[in-house]
Structure formats: C-alpha cells, structure tokens
Amino acid sequence: MISTSEQYNNLLEKARSLVNCVEAGDGDEVNKILDDLGNSREEYLYQELGKLTRELHSTLDNFQSDTRIAQLVGEDIPDARDRLEHVINLTDKSAHRTIDIVEQSIPQCDSIAEEVNKLGQSWKQCKKRKMKLADLKKFYNTFTESHEVIIQDVGHIKSGLNEILMAQDFQDLTGQIISRVITMVADVEESLVNLIKVTGHSQPLNNLAHKKAGDKDKGGIQVEGPQVPGRESESIISGQDGVDDLLSSLGF
Amino acid sequence: MDTNMKILIVDDFSTMRRIIKNLLGDLGFKNISQAEDGVMALRMLQEAGDYDFLVTDWNMPEMPGIELLKAVRADEKLSQLPVLLVTAEQKREQIVEAAQAGVNGYIVKPFTAVTLKEKLDKIFERIEA
Numbered sequence: 001m002i003s004t005s006e007q008y009n010n011l012l013e014k015a016r017s018l019v020n021c022v023e024a025g026d027g028d029e030v031n032k033i034l035d036d037l038g039n040s041r042e043e044y045l046y047q048e049l050g051k052l053t054r055e056l057h058s059t060l061d062n063f064q065s066d067t068r069i070a071q072l073v074g075e076d077i078p079d080a081r082d083r084l085e086h087v088i089n090l091t092d093k094s095a096h097r098t099i100d101i102v103e104q105s106i107p108q109c110d111s112i113a114e115e116v117n118k119l120g121q122s123w124k125q126c127k128k129r130k131m132k133l134a135d136l137k138k139f140y141n142t143f144t145e146s147h148e149v150i151i152q153d154v155g156h157i158k159s160g161l162n163e164i165l166m167a168q169d170f171q172d173l174t175g176q177i178i179s180r181v182i183t184m185v186a187d188v189e190e191s192l193v194n195l196i197k198v199t200g201h202s203q204p205l206n207n208l209a210h211k212k213a214g215d216k217d218k219g220g221i222q223v224e225g226p227q228v229p230g231r232e233s234e235s236i237i238s239g240q241d242g243v244d245d246l247l248s249s250l251g252f
Numbered sequence: 253m254d255t256n257m258k259i260l261i262v263d264d265f266s267t268m269r270r271i272i273k274n275l276l277g278d279l280g281f282k283n284i285s286q287a288e289d290g291v292m293a294l295r296m297l298q299e300a301g302d303y304d305f306l307v308t309d310w311n312m313p314e315m316p317g318i319e320l321l322k323a324v325r326a327d328e329k330l331s332q333l334p335v336l337l338v339t340a341e342q343k344r345e346q347i348v349e350a351a352q353a354g355v356n357g358y359i360v361k362p363f364t365a366v367t368l369k370e371k372l373d374k375i376f377e378r379i380e381a
Contacts, residue, residue, distance in 0.1 A: 162365065165274050169362045172265040173340060176311060223311050226340040226361065235344040240367055243347055243360050252351045 011037075059198065068191050077188070079231055080181045086228040087174045094170040101160040101167075108153040108160075115146035115153075176225040253376040255280040257304035262286070262293040262320065263338075264312045268361075272307060272338065275365050279372070290315025294323055297330055310339035310346070318350060325354045334375050338363065 014033055021029040122142040126135040224233055237243050259281055263269045269286045276284060285303075287293035291314050297303050306324065310317035317337055324330045336357040337350055350358055356378070357371040 162274075162278065165271055166362075166365065168267050169271055172263070172268040173361060175265055176340060223316065224341055224343060225311060227342065233343060237342050237344055237347060237360075240360055240363065243342060243358050246344065246347050247351055247358060250348065250351050 011040075068187075069195070072184075072188055072191060076184050080184050082231050083177045083181055083228050086231075087177050090170045090174050094167045097167045098164050101164050105157050105160045108157050112150050112153045115149050118142055119146050173226040177228065180225050253372070253380075254304070256283055257281065258300075258302055259284045259305045259307065260287060260293060260296060260303050261307045262288070262290065262312070262317070263309040264288050265309075268309065268338075272368070275368050278365070279369055289313060290317065290320035290323075293320055297324065297333070298327065301329060303333060306333055306335045307338055308335065310337060310341045310350075318346075318353060321350065321353050321355055334379060336371060336375065338368075 014037060018030065018033045018037075021033060119139075119142060122135075122139045126132075126139050129135050227233070227236060237246055259276060261269050261272050261276075261284060263272070266288070269288075273284050273286070285296065287296055289312050290308070293306070293308065294315070297306070306320075308317040308320055315323075317339060321335050321337070324333055324335060334356045335354070336359065337355050338359045338361065340361040342360045347358060356375045359367055359371055
C-alpha cells in the first residue's frame with residue numbers, strides 16, 4: 001500500500017495528527033482525518049481496479065485484433081467452405097464421367113455379343129448343310145464383317161476403361177484438399193480453446209500458435225495443394241501448357 | 253527408351269500411384285515399384301542402385317518431392333537419375349525451384365495419358381541426345 005516515501009510521509013503526518021486530535025478530544029477533526037485515510041484506501045483500490053480493467057481491455061483488444069480469430073472468420077472458414085464445395089464438384093464430375101463411359105460401353109458389349117451370335121448362326125448353317133461352298137463363302141463374309149465390328153467395339157471398350165482409370169484422379173486431389181480443411185478445423189478448435197481460457201481467467205494471451213492452413217516446405221515456399229476455383233493463389237501457372245511455357249522460357 | 257527400365261513411383265495417395273502404374277503399363281513399362289513417401293523412396297533408390305526413372309509427387313508428408321529431388325541430385329550414385337514431378341503444385345516459384353533443382357519434367361494434375369507419354373518421350377529424347 002505504501003509505495004513511495006511521499007506516501008509514507010503523508011501517512012505518518014496524518015497518523016500523528018490523528019493521535020493529537022484524539023488526545024485533544026477534537027471529534028470533528030478526528031472524523032475528518034479518518035475520512036481522509038479511508039479515502040486514500042479507496043483510492044488505492046480504485047487504482048488497482050483501474051489497472052486490472054485496462055489490462056482486461058488490452059487483452060481483449062489484443063485478442064480481437066490478434067489475427068487468428070479474425071483470420072479464421074474472415075478468410076480460412078470461407079476458404080474451407082469453397083474448398084469442400086470444390087471437392088463435391090470434383091467427385092460429382094468423376095462419378096458422372098465414369099457412369100457415362102459405362103453407359104457407352106454396355107451397347108458395345110451388346111454389339112460384340114450380336115456379332116458373335118451372327119457368326120455362330122452362320123457356322124451352324126454351314127455344318128447343317130455339310131459345308132457347302134456357298135455357305136462357307138457366306139460364313140467368310142460374315143466373319144470378315146463381324147471381325148471388323150468386334151475389333152472396333154473392343155477398342156472402344158478398352159479406351160473407355162482407360163478413361164475410367166483416369167477419372168479416379170479425383171481421389172488424390174480431393175484428399176489433399178480435405179487434409180487442408182482438417183488442418184484448418186484443428187486451428188479453429190485451438191483458437192476456441194484459447195478463447196475459453198481468456199474469458200475464463202482474464203489472462204493476457206501469449207504465444208497463440210499461428211498455424212496457417214498451408215504447410216511450410218522446409219524450403220520455405222508454401223505448399224498449396226490443388227487449386228480451387230475462386231481461391232487461386234497468386235503466381236499460379238495455369239495448366240500443363242503454362243508450365244511447359246515457363247520451363248522453356250527458363251531454358252528447360 | 254527401354255521398356256524394361258526400372259521405374260519408381262512415389263505418391264502418398266495410392267490411387268494416384270495405381271493410375272500412373274497403369275498408364276505406364278499401357279505404354280509397355282512393366283518393371284514398376286512404388287513408395288508412399290520420400291524417405292522410403294530415397295532408401296529404395298539407394299539400396300537397389302539400379303533404378304532408371306523416378307516419378308514423384310511434390311506434396312507429401314515427411315519429405316516433399318522437391319526435397320527428394322534435391323537429395324537424389326546430391327547423391328553421387330543417383331545424381332543422373334531422370335526425375336519427373338507429377339503434382340498439383342503449380343505456383344511459379346515452385347516450378348522454377350524444381351527446374352533449378354534439376355527436374356527433368358513437370359506435369360500438373362489433373363493430367364492426361366497423352367501428356368504423360370509426351371513428357372516421357374521428351375525426357376528420354378533429351379537424355380539420349
């Protein structure tokens with residue numbers, strides 16, 4: 001309570017006065033001095049309260065302007081929503097592409113079956129009429145035509161299967177995007193925990209871990225994962241052609 | 253380009269490894285191994301010593317593709333190994349960094365089978381020249 005020698009001397013003086021007034025029986029003066037002492041006690045309390053209030057204000061201010069919550073609300077959460085939206089689009093596209101190819105391939109299979117049937121019938125005829133030349137000729141023609149059709153159909157089915165293979169590339173891209181959203185959710189969790197601590201104990205916030213939803217390479221350039229439309233980073237090169245152009249401009 | 257060449261595919265997503273393996277298979281390359289991270293890949297490359305080609309993703313835990321590339325280039329026995337990056341990373345700085353680190357080809361995801369073949373041909377044309 002006594003923080004300076006001035007205050008000390010002040011107090012001593014008042015105490016001496018008090019004693020004198022009590023001994024002199026001066027009731028009014030005694031009350032005055034007691035009030036005075038009481039007031040300085042109150043003043044001390046107000047000062048301490050003021051200090052605490054300023055600390056709390058500055059903590060809350062820091063917390064609000066502390067980029068983490070602002071960033072989460074302003075950038076990261078809308079960013080995460082867009083990313084997940086994009087994941088839905090990618091998986092939707094992939095599923096439809098696959099189904100399209102399946103739908104195209106089924107008639108091809110039917111066509112192959114039909115041709116094979118034709119061949120079967122034609123050969124049956126041959127056998128029934130004991131390999132007459134006319135029938136063999138007919139079979140030969142049927143075979144030539146069917147062969148052509150079957151080879152074509154098989155070709156289409158094979159390339160359809162390859163396309164279906166490529167359509168699975170969504171999994172890698174969506175997986176990377178979702179991983180980043182998971183990281184961001186962990187960030188939100190941490191910030192909320194801190195918020196609870198702050199409002200619970202009025203402690204100044206130190207060392208809030210500032211993790212951004214992008215990892216840092218050891219090389220220092222931020223790793224991005226797949227680009228999401230509307231959320232592209234700066235300095236993105238678009239498409240394989242863009243990459244090829246950049247590389248050749250560098251002499252590679 | 254020898255279709256029997258020994259190839260290592262590195263990606264933390266198994267679907268992507270399978271896709272690339274199948275595409276290479278279609279082009280006649282059947283001698284293919286896989287690794288799911290850079291650390292394992294580097295070990296495999298060093299222990300076997302006879303890999304002819306490395307295809308790797310960039311964004312992987314533990315050791316990103318760019319670090320794997322640098323480690324390969326820094327290793328006496330592996331420094332000449334042709335390396336192809338296949339990745340969703342497409343920032344200017346990253347492409348430049350990869351080129352400066354000595355990558356032989358850079359393919360961005362999503363990509364087509366045609367692109368893969370083109371880049372392969374280009375890489376080995378250069379080497380054989």
